[in-house]
Amino acid sequence: MDRDHHGLFNVLIKITIMAILGEEFSMRLYNPGRIPRSVVPENQEFPMLALSSQLTPESLHYIRNHFPYPSFSPEDWHLDIGGLVRNPVRLHYDDLMRMSMVSLPVTMECAGNKRAFFHPKVRGEQWELGAVSHAVWTGVRLRDILSAANLLSDANEVIFEGMDFGQRTDIKGTFHYSRSLPLAIALHPDTLVALFMNGKPLPFKHGYPARLIVPGWYGMASVKWLRRVLVSDQPFEGPFQKLDYMIYQMNPNLGRRPVTSMKVNSAIVQPTDQSVLKKGIRQVFGVAWAGEHPVTQIHISLDKEHTWQTAVWLDPEQRYSWRRWVWQWDASKEGTYVIKAKAADSVGNTQPLYAEWNVKGYENNSIHQIQVYVE
Amino acid sequence: MDRDHHGLFNVLIKITIMAILGEEFSMRLYNPGRIPRSVVPENQEFPMLALSSQLTPESLHYIRNHFPYPSFSPEDWHLDIGGLVRNPVRLHYDDLMRMSMVSLPVTMECAGNKRAFFHPKVRGEQWELGAVSHAVWTGVRLRDILSAANLLSDANEVIFEGMDFGQRTDIKGTFHYSRSLPLAIALHPDTLVALFMNGKPLPFKHGYPARLIVPGWYGMASVKWLRRVLVSDQPFEGPFQKLDYMIYQMNPNLGRRPVTSMKVNSAIVQPTDQSVLKKGIRQVFGVAWAGEHPVTQIHISLDKEHTWQTAVWLDPEQRYSWRRWVWQWDASKEGTYVIKAKAADSVGNTQPLYAEWNVKGYENNSIHQIQVYVE
Numbered sequence: 001m002d003r004d005h006h007g008l009f010n011v012l013i014k015i016t017i018m019a020i021l022g023e024e025f026s027m028r029l030y031n032p033g034r035i036p037r038s039v040v041p042e043n044q045e046f047p048m049l050a051l052s053s054q055l056t057p058e059s060l061h062y063i064r065n066h067f068p069y070p071s072f073s074p075e076d077w078h079l080d081i082g083g084l085v086r087n088p089v090r091l092h093y094d095d096l097m098r099m100s101m102v103s104l105p106v107t108m109e110c111a112g113n114k115r116a117f118f119h120p121k122v123r124g125e126q127w128e129l130g131a132v133s134h135a136v137w138t139g140v141r142l143r144d145i146l147s148a149a150n151l152l153s154d155a156n157e158v159i160f161e162g163m164d165f166g167q168r169t170d171i172k173g174t175f176h177y178s179r180s181l182p183l184a185i186a187l188h189p190d191t192l193v194a195l196f197m198n199g200k201p202l203p204f205k206h207g208y209p210a211r212l213i214v215p216g217w218y219g220m221a222s223v224k225w226l227r228r229v230l231v232s233d234q235p236f237e238g239p240f241q242k243l244d245y246m247i248y249q250m251n252p253n254l255g256r257r258p259v260t261s262m263k264v265n266s267a268i269v270q271p272t273d274q275s276v277l278k279k280g281i282r283q284v285f286g287v288a289w290a291g292e293h294p295v296t297q298i299h300i301s302l303d304k305e306h307t308w309q310t311a312v313w314l315d316p317e318q319r320y321s322w323r324r325w326v327w328q329w330d331a332s333k334e335g336t337y338v339i340k341a342k343a344a345d346s347v348g349n350t351q352p353l354y355a356e357w358n359v360k361g362y363e364n365n366s367i368h369q370i371q372v373y374v375e
Numbered sequence: 376m377d378r379d380h381h382g383l384f385n386v387l388i389k390i391t392i393m394a395i396l397g398e399e400f401s402m403r404l405y406n407p408g409r410i411p412r413s414v415v416p417e418n419q420e421f422p423m424l425a426l427s428s429q430l431t432p433e434s435l436h437y438i439r440n441h442f443p444y445p446s447f448s449p450e451d452w453h454l455d456i457g458g459l460v461r462n463p464v465r466l467h468y469d470d471l472m473r474m475s476m477v478s479l480p481v482t483m484e485c486a487g488n489k490r491a492f493f494h495p496k497v498r499g500e501q502w503e504l505g506a507v508s509h510a511v512w513t514g515v516r517l518r519d520i521l522s523a524a525n526l527l528s529d530a531n532e533v534i535f536e537g538m539d540f541g542q543r544t545d546i547k548g549t550f551h552y553s554r555s556l557p558l559a560i561a562l563h564p565d566t567l568v569a570l571f572m573n574g575k576p577l578p579f580k581h582g583y584p585a586r587l588i589v590p591g592w593y594g595m596a597s598v599k600w601l602r603r604v605l606v607s608d609q610p611f612e613g614p615f616q617k618l619d620y621m622i623y624q625m626n627p628n629l630g631r632r633p634v635t636s637m638k639v640n641s642a643i644v645q646p647t648d649q650s651v652l653k654k655g656i657r658q659v660f661g662v663a664w665a666g667e668h669p670v671t672q673i674h675i676s677l678d679k680e681h682t683w684q685t686a687v688w689l690d691p692e693q694r695y696s697w698r699r700w701v702w703q704w705d706a707s708k709e710g711t712y713v714i715k716a717k718a719a720d721s722v723g724n725t726q727p728l729y730a731e732w733n734v735k736g737y738e739n740n741s742i743h744q745i746q747v748y749v750e
Contacts, residue, residue: 029444029580030417033408036424038647042405049411069404123649123748169653169750205404272413274498278544373498375544 034060037125041065041166042205045130051269051287054315054324055105056133058203064110064131066177066240067166069205070225077209079193083159083231085149093209096140096195103138104190104215107289107322111218111245111259114355114364122361129267129368132289134322137213139194143187145229151183154233158186160212163225168239179223179245180236181214190215190320193226215320216261216292218362220245248359262291263365264351266298266343273370282331284311286368288343289322297344298325302337305353311341331374340369409435412500416440416541417580420505426644426662429690429699430480431508433578439485439506441552441615442541444580445600452584454520454568458534458606461525468584471515471570478513479565479590482664482697486593486620486634489730489739497736504642504743507664509697512588514569518562520604526558529608533561535587538600543614554598554620555611556589565590565695568601590695591636591667593737595620623734637666638740639726641673641718648745657706659686661743663718664697672719673700677712680728686716706749715744 034044046062079096081089110131115122125131146158162177185191192213195202202208207224214221220240236242245259266288271277288295294317299308311327331337344350355366409419421437454471456464485506490497500506521533537552560566567588570577577583582599589596595615611617620634641663646652663670669692674683686702706712719725730741 030411030414031408032411032419033406033422035410036405036407036422038650039405039424039645044407047408047411049414121649121746123651126647126649167653169651270414272501274496274501275413276498276544278542371496 034063035128035130037127041067042069043125045127046133048129048267048269049272051324054134054322055198056135058135058197058200058206061133061135061197061206062108062110062131063205064112064125064219065164067164070163070165072163072225074209077227079145079210079226079229081145081149081229081231084152084155084233085146085231086152087148087150089145089149091145093195096193096210099140099144101138101140101195102192103136103196104192104213104320105134105136105318106213106215106320107132107134107262108219108222109262109265109289111220111362112360113265114366115361117366118355118357118361118364120357122357122359124361131219132265132267132322135197136199137192137194137211138196138199139192139210139213141189142191142193142212142229143189145193146186146231149231151231155231156183156233157181157231157236158183159230159232159236159238160223160226161228161230162207162223163227170243171239175239177223177240178236178238179221179240180232180238181221185214185217218245218259218262220259244360245362246360247356247362250357250359259362262289263363264288264290264295264343264345264349265365266295266341266351267368268339268341268370271370271372274372276373276375277331279332279334279374282329284327284329284339284341285324286311286326286341287322287324288341290343290345290349292319293345293347293349294319294321295323295343296346297350298323299342300327301340301342304338305340308342317346334374336371336373338369338371340367342367409438410503410505412502416442417444418500420502421508423504423642423644424647426699429509429697430573431510433510433572433575433581436508436510436572436581437483437485437506438580439487439500439594440539442539445538445540447538447600449584452602454585454601454604456520456524456604456606459527459530459608460521460606461527462523464520464524466520468570471568471585474515474519476513476515476570477567478511478571479567479588479695480509480511480693481588481590481695482507482509482637483594483597484637484640484664486595486737487735488640489741490736492741493730493732493736493739495732497732497734499736506594507640507697510572511574512567512569512586513571513574514567514585514588516564517566517568517587517604518564520568521561521606524606526606530606531558531608532556532606532611533558534605534607534611534613535598535601536603536605537582537598538602545618546614550614552598552615553611553613554596554615555607555613556596560589560592593620593634593637595634619735620737621735622731622737625732625734634737637664638738639663639665639670639718639720639724640740641670641716641726642743643714643716643745646745646747649747651748651750652706654707654709654749657704659702659704659714659716660699661686661701661716662697662699663716665718665720665724667694668720668722668724669694669696670698670718671721672725673698674717675702676715676717679713680715683717692721709749711746711748713744713746715742717742
């Protein structure tokens with residue numbers, strides 16, 4: 001599309017969204033907040049019913065913490081890069097600000113998103129649909145920082161430590177929130193040390209002064225309040241690496257595997273489950289996303305997955321970015337309907353009817369379904 | 376308690392709440408919003424996890440609408456009292472402001488609160504725990520207004536019409552949101568035409584300029600954006616009176632009865648369902664309320680209702696007012712626990728283990744239970 005058509009297209013998208021969401025949106029009367037799932041640590045999900053723009057405002061972007069918010073003095077903050085490097089580096093905020101930066105739109109999803117929908121119930125935060133959000137992150141490529149530190153040849157894994165810390169219920173001790181990445185992911189050009197979110201300095205709750213951003217991976221990888229980067233030749237054994245964010249089967253003999261990149265997933269935003277609609281043309285509105293590959297297909301079924309209809313994308317195909325979609329439904333016959341949405345990514349990964357149950361309740365990418373009544 | 380002790384008592388309550396809710400509350404870092412259940416009409420519930428003060432801030436008080444927000448010009452607004460009266464009255468805002476006013480703290484609950492917990496699922500807004508809130512309403516006694524209009528002797532029922540209107544899915548036509556009250560309730564000294572909420576003029580979303588407040592009744596009685604009061608000798612037949620807010624049994628031969636005053640009810644606020652706790656002394660924190668009678672008892676069971684422990688009230692006994700409570704739990708043994716809370720009012724009404732399922736999903740006052748894990 002040329003520039004003029006693109007502008008018009010955006011206007012049409014906006015009108016479509018307004019038509020779906022109703023006048024309250026345009027009047028800015030509608031202002032829900034984040035949905036709390038726990039108070040300390042603070043865990044809050046994006047209210048999926050507030051989805052209008054593709055970008056999630058910072059104040060609505062989901063928040064997932066493992067510990068209370070850290071206390072620190074921003075003036076004293078610095079980022080240390082050490083371990084298996086020839087040249088240990090200490091970077092102050094101004095040093096980072098002087099480095100070359102890139103901006104990436106990234107849909108981030110908590111590995112525990114949709115945990116509330118597992119049966120049997122799984123312990124932990126009962127996330128429903130909204131532990132997923134979309135923001136533009138701006139920062140320095142991690143590989144530029146690592147190359148300044150000059151990695152030694154036996155470097156194999158990179159560990160990231162946040163300033164947040166506390167105790168766990170399962171093992172003794174005080175831990176910082178720390179995670180590691182394989183070297184190839186750490187050196188990937190899209191892995192950032194972000195200083196800005198949606199064009200503004202990182203809000204405190206989203207990791208100010210600096211946050212690791214690992215596009216395409218579940219959110220546990222994107223360490224907030226980053227203060228230390230440690231290059232290692234050993235697999236990292238921290239509890240958020242080796243105990244949490246592991247897929248354990250019901251049968252412990254089946255072993256475990258780590259949670260890494262996001263699975264293809266989607267949500268029906270409107271109408272809502274159990275709602276009553278008047279006969280006529282109705283819009284089914286939602287969003288879909290994937291991990292390392294762009295999400296490319298979105299289909300709707302009204303007949304227990306026998307047939308699938310194609311919905312219309314409202315956002316262009318873009319790696320790491322969720323896409324809003326709409327499907328026009330000729331709801332001319334009274335009755336009770338189950339509506340299912342199923343997305344697929346560019347390499348053919350798709351959503352299962354029932355995601356694999358696992359002990360810690362991760363990676364629930366089951367097909368989302370709602371029941372509605374047409375009168 | 377004398378005044379000094381009362382002051383100290385309040386400080387202690389505050390410290391207790393802070394201890395339960397954690398530092399984030401005192402740092403004002405914690406700021407969730409209302410949880411959206413539908414966009415148009417706007418329906419949003421109080422995030423129960425944000426409960427700290429007894430009073431709900433206006434911005435978090437639950438909102439239940441049947442239609443889009445009304446458009447009107449506040450300067451042209453007036454309240455008409457007509458029907459079976461000797462002296463029809465038109466009151467402007469300033470007229471009401473000059474009348475004698477009273478202030479009442481009132482816990483208001485939507486009749487559909489906790490609908491999401493009915494099995495099988497019931498159509499309609501899927502309210503969880505938070506379609507209930509507590510505010511101080513200030514206004515003119517309705518009986519003062521009715522007595523100015525001078526009721527005729529055959530007056531029997533009073534109809535209240537809001538400015539909000541729209542269509543329904545089940546019957547043809549355009550309707551205003553209208554409800555009626557039996558004359559005795561309309562003349563009750565606590566039935567108000569409120570102009571203030573928590574000491575400030577009514578916010579638009581809560582019914583500005585004037586809202587009927589019927590303490591002890593479910594929220595559907597407290598008509599927002601009130602514009603007309605009509606005195607009648609006939610039972611009112613409006614759809615929000617005769618179709619909605621009726622208890623229909625699964626078996627239609629069992630007849631129906633209208634929804635009126637609030638049933639005794641309670642909620643466990645913290646810990647949350649499926650959460651994992653460290654061994655030790657833990658606080659179970661919640662809130663309980665009732666309708667026409669004050670709530671006076673709150674008990675906790677950990678053993679499938681075999682034995683009940685008494686929790687401690689954090690708020691004094693007061694008609695129409697919910698009361699926060701806390702129960703200190705010696706969680707010294709590892710294991711999985713189901714915690715149940717059950718309230719009773721001053722005349723012995725209590726909560727059932729399972730509230731009666733009904734077609735429209737009203738009056739769910741089932742005992743609230745959560746499952747937690749102690750490690």
